[in-house]
Amino acid sequence: MMNRKVLVSFLGWSVLLLANCTYSVHQVPLSDFKPYAPGNSGKPIEARAKQFAILGFASETNYVDGAYQRLQAQCINGIVTGIAAKSYSEHGFFSWTNHIHMQGQCIQR
Amino acid sequence: MKSGFLGLVLVFMSGCVSLNSVSLTSVPLERSQKVRAEAERFIFMGFNFDNDYVNLVTTELKTQCPNGTVSGLLTKAESINYFLYIFWKSRITATGYCVPGKMASGSEPPRKRRPTDDGSDETRVTPTSLEPDIQ
Numbered sequence: 001m002m003n004r005k006v007l008v009s010f011l012g013w014s015v016l017l018l019a020n021c022t023y024s025v026h027q028v029p030l031s032d033f034k035p036y037a038p039g040n041s042g043k044p045i046e047a048r049a050k051q052f053a054i055l056g057f058a059s060e061t062n063y064v065d066g067a068y069q070r071l072q073a074q075c076i077n078g079i080v081t082g083i084a085a086k087s088y089s090e091h092g093f094f095s096w097t098n099h100i101h102m103q104g105q106c107i108q109r
Numbered sequence: 110m111k112s113g114f115l116g117l118v119l120v121f122m123s124g125c126v127s128l129n130s131v132s133l134t135s136v137p138l139e140r141s142q143k144v145r146a147e148a149e150r151f152i153f154m155g156f157n158f159d160n161d162y163v164n165l166v167t168t169e170l171k172t173q174c175p176n177g178t179v180s181g182l183l184t185k186a187e188s189i190n191y192f193l194y195i196f197w198k199s200r201i202t203a204t205g206y207c208v209p210g211k212m213a214s215g216s217e218p219p220r221k222r223r224p225t226d227d228g229s230d231e232t233r234v235t236p237t238s239l240e241p242d243i244q
Binding site: 026034057065 | 124125126127128130131132133134135136137138140181183185187204
């Protein structure tokens with residue numbers, strides 16, 4: 001009986017302490033660098049978006065499009081190039097949050 | 110009992126979307142003409158004998174931008190899972206912009222490569238030529 005209480009307590013604390021502390025990177029897509037320009041030219045811009053999913057129930061992935069639109073909105077009169085995106089998940093208790101983080105260079109024309 | 114059964118059916122029949130991959134290309138200055146293409150295939154228990162449906166995306170994008178260059182593409186590959194993952198749908202969505210009057214093929218000179226080269230252009234721009242002139 002005592003052992004069972006200890007086990008339940010251990011599992012409970014593990015869930016509380018380990019929730020939202022594990023991440024997994026799914027992929028890191030990179031765009032082309034066009035037009036060719038020095039690495040330090042242009043303005044660095046970034047956009048993030050996320051989606052919370054319980055037990056994998058998600059009906060769309062529009063958060064990715066949202067991040068892409070927000071990235072472009074920061075560079076209205078320029079070209080967005082060298083886009084590095086990172087798609088990763090933040091794990092919780094029977095749930096997780098999907099994240100997308102896009103970074104690029106805005107080269108004004 | 111009946112409502113519980115209906116609830117379960119709804120849960121199992123609703124598709125859970127997961128993102129498999131994302132790819133991006135540079136976003137052009139000219140963003141007035143949007144293009145979008147989508148291709149999908151319904152797959153039962155993993156029986157899928159080819160992936161030719163993916164090629165429809167390229168064809169559709171070419172159709173929407175016959176006299177220009179497609180740029181600023183965001184391509185998503187998704188899986189929509191139904192009923193205990195027994196059947197699912199694979200979907201490719203590409204959205205981007207058509208830059209008119211700038212053909213990718215035909216107007217540019219052919220790229221010259223040495224057989225032993227790493228794939229870069231023979232007449233590429235050297236890093237020193239990118240540096241500003243010091244007067």
